[in-house]
Amino acid sequence: MDVVPFRTPGLGDTSYLLVHEGIGVLVDPQRDIDRFLGAAAERDVTLRFVADTHLHNDYVSGAWQAARRTGAELVMPAGAAPAYPHIPAFHMEDIRGEAGLVLRPVHTPGHTPEHTSYLVLIDGEPVAVFSGGSLLVGAAGRTDLLGEERAGSLARLQHRSLHRLADLPRDVLVLPTHGGGSFCTVSEPGPATSTIGAEADGNPLLAVRAPEEFARRLLAHPQPIPAFYRRMGPVNVRGGPPMPSLDVPVLAASRLPAHVQVVDMRPRRAMAAGFLPGSVGIELDDDFGSWAGWLLSYRTPLVLVAERGQDVAEAVTQLARVGLDAVAGVVTDLTGMETVSFRVAGLDAAARVARRPGVQVLDVRMPSEYEEGVVPGSFRRFLPDLFVKGPPKGLDPTRPVLVACASGRRSAIAASRLRAWGHAPVVLSGAGVPELAERLVEAPAEVRGGSRP
Structure with a gap:
């Protein structure tokens, strides 16, 4: 058996191609399926199954399209009930392939109600489990993505699901979909893959025995949910269309x-x-x-x-x-066009700007990042909230505003929006709020704007 991972860093996800004696199983593919099918073709693999562990919240699935193009059988959790032909995966009802390959669905609700992991058996021996958004490396999948009112119930189900998977043989390979960088996980996992034994010994969530305590810990520090998540589930129930063309026209x-x-x-x-x-x-x-x-x-x-x-x-x-x-x-050419601009500054220059009388500081990080350090007196508005709610009350467009996050990426996005509202932003680039706060430790708060969160 060979497992080929396909990491998608921007989503914090991993898709997998499992290969056994020329037979392939593709699990949790994104919509851009050519990279998966190309890898199968390079290895002379016949794709036998395409499987999704759940109705994904963070991307348009490519499972349906991959199955249609290749003739592979599409496996979906029985509770997903999508609007396209598929094999429903019922708990512990084996799905048999060739050469001794078997997929054994294991119902693992929590991340979503229908969530199903797939235990892989070769000649009757369990060798790997595709755990999707259930058991992650050192973590677990979030249970609040379908709404606050269901989060607690799903968290208690997630507790049971994690322990169900932990009862598998210790040498079974754990192949989760969600990982570092994904908003579908409740904490920052370590490596992309693991084993049941390593998780049983080291995953802190598996050490929590009581379901209520598990739910409390899982939901103790709510994280933001990207706005596009609410669109992905319905798209994946209907079945996403094929990828659009990557060739777009050049415009004047x-x-x-x-x-x-x-x-x-x-x-x-x-x-x-x-x-x-x-x-x-x-x-x-x-x-x-x-x-x-x-x-x-x-x-x-x-x-x-x-x-x-x-x-x-x-x-x-x-x-x-x-x-x-x-x-x-x-x-690709803005020659002759009316443009607007803003300033980008490194840490030293940004600190000098922040010390000038009347300069305001706007922190666009998420609230959970504040514990890493804040600039006293700064305005605070998480970047997506800035787009929805507008600038914080009291942010004066007649005074310069230094925008900071952790590196400058979110600040640059914020600056483009602030510029449209008539502000004159300066973006801290290459450093973040904690570093800026250290540089300003001796500067009085009033010179940084004297503002409130």
Whole structure:
């Protein structure tokens, strides 16, 4: 048996291709299925099964499309009841393949009600379990993604599910879908894969014996839920359409279609030097699609602004993974266009700015990050809330505002929005709020704006 992982860093997820004697099982694939099917073809593998462990909240699944294209049998949790043909996976009812390969569904509700893990048996011996969003490496999948009112009940079910999986043989390989960087996990896991024995010995959540205490710990520190999550479940019930074309037309900046949202994907310093008024700056990185899905409207087509040579196909792929398919084109030349700008500053320069009289500081991190350090007197508004609620009350557009997060990525996004509201932002880049707070420890609070959270 061989297991080929496919890591998607921006989503914090891993898909898997399991290969046994030329037979393949594809588990939890994202929508861009060519990378999975290409790997199978390179290995001369016949795809026998495609399986989803649950109705995914964080991406459009590619399982249905992969099964349709290859003729593989599509396996879905029995409780998912999607609107397309599939084999329903019932608890402990084996699904048999060739060459001694068996998938044994194990109902593991918690992350979602229908969640099902798949125990892999070769010639009757359990060798691996695809645990999806149930048992993770040093952690567990979140149980609050379907709403606060169901979170406690699902957490108690998650407790039972984790212990159900922990009863498997110790040498069984644990292959979770969610991992570091995913908003579907309740804590920061370690390596991508593990074993039942290692989790039984070291996963702190498995040490909690009482379901109520487990639920309390799991839900003690609520994390934000990306806005696009509420769209993914219904899409995956219906079955997502095939990937859109990655070839988008090059447009002239002076002749953009009406009623589009412009997304500037250039590096922050290039964007800061001059970008189209009203555009949202989300520099291309692994989590480009996640931030776009969280912050942008699904009702409005997108136009990208890119540097020549930037990987536009990668941007379109990331957008498609979260269901943003309407990309009208890309602009690579802003010559002659009216632009606006903001300033980008390193830590030393930013500290000098913050010490000037009248300068305001805006912290756009999530509240759970405040314990790492804050700038006294700063305004605080988590980046997605800035897009929904607008700037904090009292943030004065006539005074400079230094925007900070942990590295400058979220601050640059915030700066593009603040600029549209008439503010003159300065972005702290290459450092974060804790480092800035240390530099300002001797500066009186009033020179940083004297503002409240």
